[in-house]
Amino acid sequence: MSFLKDIFNFILPPHCSVCKNPLGDEEKSICDECWGSIQVVTPPFCERCGKPSEESVCNECIEYPHEFTRARALGEYKDVLSSLIRLFKYSHKLSIGRKLGGMLSTVLKNDEIMNYSDALIAVPLYPVRERARGYNQSDIIAREVSNYTGIPKLNGILCRIRPTKSQTELSKEKRKLNVKDAFMVKADEQIKWKKLVLIDDVCTTGATLDECAKELYQAGANEVYALVVARASSSIT
Ligand SMILES: [Zn+2]
Numbered sequence: 001m002s003f004l005k006d007i008f009n010f011i012l013p014p015h016c017s018v019c020k021n022p023l024g025d026e027e028k029s030i031c032d033e034c035w036g037s038i039q040v041v042t043p044p045f046c047e048r049c050g051k052p053s054e055e056s057v058c059n060e061c062i063e064y065p066h067e068f069t070r071a072r073a074l075g076e077y078k079d080v081l082s083s084l085i086r087l088f089k090y091s092h093k094l095s096i097g098r099k100l101g102g103m104l105s106t107v108l109k110n111d112e113i114m115n116y117s118d119a120l121i122a123v124p125l126y127p128v129r130e131r132a133r134g135y136n137q138s139d140i141i142a143r144e145v146s147n148y149t150g151i152p153k154l155n156g157i158l159c160r161i162r163p164t165k166s167q168t169e170l171s172k173e174k175r176k177l178n179v180k181d182a183f184m185v186k187a188d189e190q191i192k193w194k195k196l197v198l199i200d201d202v203c204t205t206g207a208t209l210d211e212c213a214k215e216l217y218q219a220g221a222n223e224v225y226a227l228v229v230a231r232a233s234s235s236i237t
């Protein structure tokens with residue numbers, strides 16, 4: 001088998017799925033250079049939404065407060081990070097998602113407030129969509145964050161009860177409507193008085209996370225924070 005593999009690698013040398021450069025022996029499907037070039041979000045940022053900001057609370061958070069009280073991201077949804085997320089979500093590259101989850105866990109550990117959370121909850125997909133994809137990307141990320149931080153992940157608490165359109169092409173107002181009442185909390189007693197961290201892959205306007213947070217608060221959560229791999233700095237209005 002290894003002989004066949006050698007021949008195959010000779011004809012078609014493995015290359016990085018992002019930059020297309022040849023891979024070294026130890027590298028899996030993404031080169032070390034690409035992994036190293038992810039730009040992580042660094043202070044100063046808005047203490048609520050986590051967006052780069054000179055003010056402690058950004059104008060947007062003052063004008064349109066989110067339902068969640070705090071959000072943090074690993075990086076911006078652009079360049080290498082956006083390519084990695086797309087490979088993870090649409091090309092079944094689960095190992096990429098797991099590695100991103102591991103990186104995201106350090107963001108949680110370094111946050112003096114989120115670090116004291118009681119449980120993690122992944123933003124759910126509608127079951128039909130999850131079956132079609134074969135996995136819920138947010139759940140894979142949350143599992144890794146749980147492994148690395150020791151904060152338990154709660155399963156089957158939050159459900160998506162109706163299909164929603166992809167938020168990508170929608171305006172800010174339409175995004176809100178698209179996810180309105182799309183989620184339901186199933187087991188209230190498990191989240192009462194708890195400090196929860198919602199986990200998702202990408203956050204743009206925060207409409208999905210807001211809707212989830214609203215449901216969790218209504219069901220008795222004490223605090224709801226949000227942790228995402230990438231924050232898309234959108235021009236969506
Ligand atoms: Zn590369």
Ligand SMILES: [Zn+2]
Nearest residue numbers: 046049058061
């Ligand atoms: Zn803000």
